[in-house]
Amino acid sequence: MTESASARDDKTPRTARGERTRRALLRAAADEFGEKGFHEGSISGITRRAGCALGSFYTYFASKDDIFRALVADMSGQVRDHVALRLPDARDGIDAERIGLLSFLEFAREHKEIYRIIDEAEFVDHAAYRAHYETTASRMAARLRKAAERGELSDDVDEVHAWAIMGMNVFLGLRYGVWDDSRDPQEVAAIANALVANGIARKA
């Protein structure tokens, strides 16, 4: 084990109460960075929002950079888990993509700060930004490949399809989740899913 991994491990909560405090700090950090951005956001702003002492912050995080990195990983994982919970309802590989988008649109409406935080990672912590999208795309590519093996998708599914569908979802989430929530997410997901299933070329 490297020294830095060991130092990091020391910060992992050992009790349920510790885990609750760490989660309260991450939630407060999402509000603080979501509202003020990384540069204007502060550790004291985070502890004030979380209602905990500065000492508690340093029990779980080494610095502002450290909690930001943890927050990006946490939001990335939250999206993954939120979508994964709903996927067992899917009828097939195409329907899984509809449910994936629908649950992401709902998540984006509930957590409008997610774009600001993930997008700011491009500048604050580029490795975390890239890891978020590469991990998400790999997960989608694996899902598509399995559905193709089950005979539900065309055999030539490719990594390009995963990046294409992820990009669709990100921009539909921005447009119909964060910027304007007047349109029914079910309808948005159905229209995008029909594109994924059969495209938009006029059929003879």
Added chain:
Amino acid sequence: MTESASARDDKTPRTARGERTRRALLRAAADEFGEKGFHEGSISGITRRAGCALGSFYTYFASKDDIFRALVADMSGQVRDHVALRLPDARDGIDAERIGLLSFLEFAREHKEIYRIIDEAEFVDHAAYRAHYETTASRMAARLRKAAERGELSDDVDEVHAWAIMGMNVFLGLRYGVWDDSRDPQEVAAIANALVANGIARKA
């Protein structure tokens, strides 16, 4: 005319030489902000790169914010013009989207700084960021509607399709244009275009 519009108009170059200096400053700003980001980038860094005096800068731009805003509008327009030049080659509305993506991939490989600059606008000048994507999506939606009227696309083309295809293009440009250019852009554009045309559901 409002006072601020009149102040802005005063900065518009009146001669070809003035226009060349303004363009040299925008190109230098793309390098400066692309490399250092908005906060670390400086007006003196821009004039040094452009090889012109500080006084020339203020002949054309009021501030660092002002040239950044002009740069976002300029890059947005460059992408639009780059794609528009190639669109007359399209066989139909589907092929137009293939050519649109292909020319965008080529543009992203040549101008890798475009993502950093447009994405940083989300934090530095949110209105410019939103305008870039809303304008691009409106243009795509109009293109899709016209193709549907010509009978080339299904009748139910929707604003959702424009945002979906734009999102695809943005992420394919990031993945196969900026981060890794080992894959043939023609191939990436062909795969994504087949998805737009006919989807990926297994056909009976």
